[in-house]
Each structure stands twice: as structure tokens, then as C-alpha cells.
Amino acid sequence: MISCVAVLPQPPLVVPELVGGDDPRAAAVRAACVEAAKALADSSRHWLAVGAHPAAARFDAGVSGTFRGFGVDVPVSLSRVNPTAPDPELPLPVLVAAWLRGQADAEDVGVRLVAADSDPARCAHDGAALAGELAGPDPVGLLVLGDGSHRHGDHAVGRPDERAADFDAAVSRALAAADLDALDRLDARLATELGAVGRAPWQVLAAAVRADGRRWRGTRSRTFVPFGVAYHVAVWAPVTG
Template identity: 35%
Template sequence: MIVGAAVCPGAPFLIPGVADPLALARADLVDACRTAVRPLADADRIVVVAGGRRTVVFPAGTVGSQTGAPAVLRSDLHPPVCRPVLPVGAVVGQALLERTFPGGVPVPVDLVETGDDPDIAAAAVRHRAGARDALLVIADGAATHDDHSPGRRDDRAGPFDDALAAALAAGDPAALADACADGELAAALLAVTGPLRVLAGLTSTDPPVSAELLHRAAPYGVGYLVAAWRWPGR
């Protein structure tokens, strides 16, 4: 059962030490992320959902350097699972948890990489579901908003992010799935929407009771969206 979800961008400057001046300049974004993430501690487990090259579920005990140094992923398997580097989105998710809970995250944290098929990732999360789970979804809107974007300017970026923002603000899993449905368009816009598809899939039959879009901006030509979905009373 999902009791809460936070959607935050995978902006590398959210990782302390990577580009601290940019993080200071976007203090409003950092604060919005903290606001979205903080209630996740009310769950029994937090699942970080981030983009990745393959679908992998890493259980609680993930440890990694915020500066991209090698990471060790401890599991209940022996020997522990090891990988040299976590995807950027996963490291950002870890950094946001550490920013929000500087004394340590009070509940176990799992990590899921979406791979090429977010539906498989959603099924993996569902298979390992705990009694009361919360999701930290790391995703980006279009990265083609202007001439200084990471990608070439594309006028489809605005409408694309409009649809994502509207679905997140409404707490509408079906609308969110529709907004992410065109994978070729998302790829052309350099958007990271696989984690959003996981969120939509996991909540399709159980929409949130409340939803709020806490932040939307594209200061560097990349669509940054922060949202909070809640299921009060669980």
C-alpha cells in the first residue's frame, strides 16, 4: 500500500559538492524538494525510483558517495551486490534524502532503476511491496526549452511539460500515464519520464487523496517539477 509519493527532478546540482552555487541560486527548488520528501518518513519504507539502463531492485542498505565515487549496495544476499557507479537520478534521490533527514533517514530505503520498461519496474516494486510504502520519484521534464538547453530548442517542450504538470497537480495517474505515453517524444525532448510511468502504474487503481504541484521552472532549459501525492489516514 502506497501512503505517499514525492516527485523531484534529477538535477545534478542537488547533489552537494557538484555545483553548490547553482543549488544556492535555486533555493526555492531545494526547499520544495524538502517539503515533498519530508512526509515520506511516515511510511514503513521509502522506494527511490530513478532512471537506469536496466530494471534492478536494490533493497535497503544502499550506500553511495554523493560525488560519484564507487558505491556499494548491501543486500540480504551474500556476498553483497556491488556496482561501480549509481545512475545520476539515484544519487540525486539519495542526496535529497540526506538533505531532508541530515540525522539519517528514519526508515529503510530501497532503490529501483526503471530500465527500458517501466512496467517491469512497477511490477518489481509491487512484488516487494511492504505494508506502507512511500515513493521518491526522480524525473525530469523536457530539456529543450530554450537555446541554452542541454538539447536543441524544441517548441514541443512547453506543451509536454504542461501535461506533466497538470497531471501531477491533479493527482491523476491516468493523465500522468497519457502524458508519458509517447516514449519517442520524451526521448527527443531529453525528458526522463520512466519513473513517472512507474508512479502512474502503481497508483492507477488507487489515486492520491490529495496532490500538490510545489514547484515548476525551467531555469536552465530543463523542466523541473516537484510534486507531492498523499493518501492521508493510512
């Protein structure tokens, strides 16, 4: 069963070795991510992560990797036991999931990558399947990775887009309130135009939690926009009693 949900961004800047100098904006995002990951580990030492990639893929806990492709050879593993040589080609969400696992001292994390261009119907299907996978009696923390729009203001990675502010404000409200319907309503085409790679994982999350059948509440939520990119951090817990 899903014990807890942590929704986190996936920028390489969460890894301190990849940041040139001591940037307080990066440090703030990193601290919030690690704090949320530790909350997830408090609920279960075993995690399943969902992220987006051009094509769907699955990575089990025996995999290890390195951030060498992002400039520094920082080794990471999806489990405490590391039986394989680091794969330098692992997708960014897998690397970030592995790094967060290590920071929170979790036992292991499997990763399911969904196609970034999945339409909402496909996300609903994948989320229901994920809920079925996690429906057993053992608690599993659900880690959901993805960034908001990269088109905020003068520091935007792409061309600044005035629609980015409203889009990420809606995402922030939905994550704070654990509002599944609001996540379902996110416009896939708009998200693509704004570079919001978290859209598909967030909609998979909504479907998985809906299929889980319990009520959920947000226990913490923050949004950062330090470099023209929106980074959302949220933790959900099931409502008891």
C-alpha cells in the same frame, strides 16, 4: 502500503557542494525537493524509490555511494546504517535518493531502476508489480525521480525544441492533479526526443497507484525550468474518508 508519493527531479544541482557558488535558481529547486522529501518522511521513515536507467536494476538499503563522479566527494547512503564502502559508480537516481533520504532523516530507501526506454505497457507491468511489493500493512513512502525535457529555450542542454513547453505543461498538470490517465498518455517517443528521462518512472507511478486501488490527490506541485531543464516537484496523498 504506499503512505505518500513524492515526485522529484534528479539533477546533481540539488546537492549544494556540487554547485559552483550560491545560485538562487539551484537553491530554489533544492529547497522544494527537500521540503517534499520531508513530507514523504512524515508519512513513513521507510521509502522505495523509482528512477530510470539504461537498464533495469535494483539497489537495497545497505548500499552507499559518493558524488565523486560529479566533481565532489559527497558520501551518501541508502540507510542510516552504512555497512559498505561507497560505490563511486552508483547511477545518479540512486545517489539522489540517498541524498534526499539523509536530508529528510528517513531510515532507509530501496531503489528500483526501470529501463528508460520502457514502453507504456512495460511501465504498467512494472507499476503493478511495484504495487504488489508495497501491498503489505506497513507504510512505505514512494519516491519517484526523473527530470522533464532538457530542451527548453536558449539554455537548453540539447537543441531547443518548441514542443518542450507543451510537453512539460502537460506533465505539470498531471502531477498537480494526480491524474493517472494523463501520465499514461505521455508519448514515449516524444519524451525521448525531448530528453525527458522522467517519463518511464511517472508511468510506473501511475500504474502503481492505480493498482493500489485508493483515490489520490496532489497536495503540492511546482515546476522549475532554471537551466533549460524542467524539474517537477509534486506530493500526493491518499484521499481519506
